[in-house]
Amino acid sequence: MKISFRINQKDVSLDLDPMRRLIDVIREDLGYTGTKESCGEGECGACTILLDGFPVTSCLLNAIHAQGKQIHTAEYLAKTEKGKLLIDCFDETNAVQCGFCFPGFFVSSYHYLLNDGEPNLEKIKYALSGNICRCTGYTKIFEAILLACDRIKKQV
């Protein structure tokens, strides 16, 4: 069936099996390979995208869930002002190791920065609780987001 939505500020309309996993639509049909598949069952958050501004795991959604909605992936967020600031912070704190989980972490932390942004460790942990990282021990990821929150506060 015809499924239409907006992804990374572009309108798309595709003829799809409505039950096709949304992650496959994003990665394979549209080529946004920044969204990663790791566990395939909604545990690890590597496939996190923003669906109408809310972070969701795209491996658990079907194409039909995107109908009429707005999707943003890591590739797009990386070009926004807050996204660039976050990337600077991840880079400076050496928060990234293998990086496979990172587009997902990036989307979740971008959402936190946009919607709360308080430099509060417990809140940040909650915001990242849907993302698994096996390399870093998370510590430097927390450090990066705290730093980003501080920088944004200073800008205002």
Next chain:
Amino acid sequence: MSSARKFDARPKVAGTYRFLDDYNNIEMMHGLLFYARFDHGIISKIHLPPDFNLNEFTIVHASDIPGQNLVPEPVADQPFMADKEVIHFGQIILGIAHHDKKTLKDFSEQIQVEYQKQPATTDIKQCLEDEKNCFGKEILINHNFTPKSDPGCTYLHKVYYTPHQEQAYLETQGMIAIYDDQKKSMFIQGTMQCPYFVKEAVETIMGSAIRQVIVETSEGIGGAFGGKEDFPNIIAGIAALLSYKSGKPVKIVLDRSDDIIITTKRHPARIEIESWTDRISGKIRKLTVDYRLDAGAYQTLSPVVLARGVLHSFGTYNIEEAQIRGRLFRSNTPPNGAFRGFGAPQAIFAIESHIDHIARELGIDLADIRRINLLRKGDEMPTTQIIQEDHIKECLETVISWSDYYNKKARFEEFNHTHSDKKGIGLAIGFHGGGYTGNGEKILKSEVKITIDKDELVKIYVANTDMGQGAYTTLAQIVSEALSYPLSKTIVEIPNTDKAPNSGPTVASRTIYIVGALLQNLAYKINAEIPDNNLSSYIKNHPGQFPREWKLQFQPDPDIRFDDNTYQGTAYKDYSWAACVVEIYYHCQIYQIEVKNIWNVLDIGRPVNRKIAEGQVEGGNIQAMGYALTEFFYKPGFGRMHGFTDYILPTAFDIPEINIEFINTSSPIAKGLGEIPMDYPAPAILNAAQHALGRNFYELPLTPENIFQVLKSSHNTKIAQEDN
């Protein structure tokens, strides 16, 4: 000590760095590994589902292999694919490829295998009890051991168990194979630690059917931790076979449940320790260790894990008389393999726990028992290697004062008198030998290459991969510093067996310690050949001399000797040392341990890049925390784990405060770093649990269920004693 930024951090966050599954082309077929869903049986027939057009599929079986059906390992006993007999669950029977991923999956789910069931050993604990399951070569170290008992000594005899641990790299395993019929060559691209292992594996399975194999890694490797040391050999072999048969490029990317079910894990261990300790001085006079690993159905690289385990099983202690025995056991479960630590986490868990039990038995403080028995400069290990440095003592004393160990211990005990929830503090020390065990590096003879182009780029060619640990950044930093040349113009090329010499596998904490040191020496050699001390201007002034290439091969130190039969001699030229204090909080209503704080003091020699080094310690600590608290693979009555829903990994909520200090940082040598932070936290957590709960534990992981069992059984014992 600089903290140069990682060059790959930004594209990784933005999702533009390419991992294996991000490589696509229209021609490409998707591959899948079809594996046995039973433990042991003789295959009588394979029924392919009737409702599919078989012409669209490429299917390979053991009988299609033109070369040898044996994975080249230290012990080459494992076939790429089962022929008639399956001896473990998850053993691969077929490789299948199709253009459409979904059709491929539907097809494979409907394949029926008819087989005659055979007896199987799948209970790992039982397997490790029964000596008739023993296989492979036994290791025995005897260091002045006399069996006669000592009347002044306290005898303690305990058995320790550790479970499987899954590497759980976020990027599942995968390979692309592209066969070129005209050149009779096979190009392999994939996520791996050891490109030259993969090359040899593909050459073995393809035999004389092809002339050339080139192996290259994908741009990004999404974590490995040992899991991508040997299993990629099998995937690459079968992908190559599928590409050869179909004439098309074939990409195999495992989905998570296939990955977790069929790939290698950390070996479960049963470690039995006997000790004789002087009642007055607290000095351990004699020690025996019986170190047993479950290898799974095949030996593969387990003998090497066994060797490292045995060589770390006596801990960082000076013991006059020791007898250490190491053996592998066979079960009908997938072969276990490499995982960060490689036999040492099991060994250090057992010896560190045992030291604590000795201390409790004699009423000695946990720090004091270690001080009394610590390996000091000039002491001899059971392997006769003489210790050259006192850094472990410095690690221990620093971590005790930095963490405020004694005050906290007293305060927690006070707290525990008046609260149902409990607090505990634990201590553990550890060591890790850098590089291959024994004569390994001598045999490997690693080689590295550096080229300098006309365009002033310094390019580093090694076979070692960056699976997230930051190897490319750190190696480039070593060369850039040695050449006094800008880091921005110094790059590590993506490993490719056609371009990079064999600098050995990316394992054994050897990438910086061995390969980095070779590159540093090569850079010094280049410096010596460039007369005016300024590489940039020299290239500009002498364009005719470039591009130019330099190579250097590892030269073993002739004074370092190790006997592979008696295990006497220098097992590792340099050891890293560490001490750790862990603070826990026990939630009594849910029987759960929460780790609050970890202090690490490490001697890894010179940390080349401080932030990258810290990242290794933090990540290793948290993997060790998972090992201690939540991670296991088989559960009686439940079966095996299938993914991240049932295999429980630490998440953001579980993370304690992690404190790290490095000592001996002005050392000229950058020693092994990757593995040691995984070795020691688990026993520290266990002994903090003992401190909090006043009960002894001998087995990992300390899940709420297991803690409940121990508390219940000691409660029952108490009631039984009162009844009597």
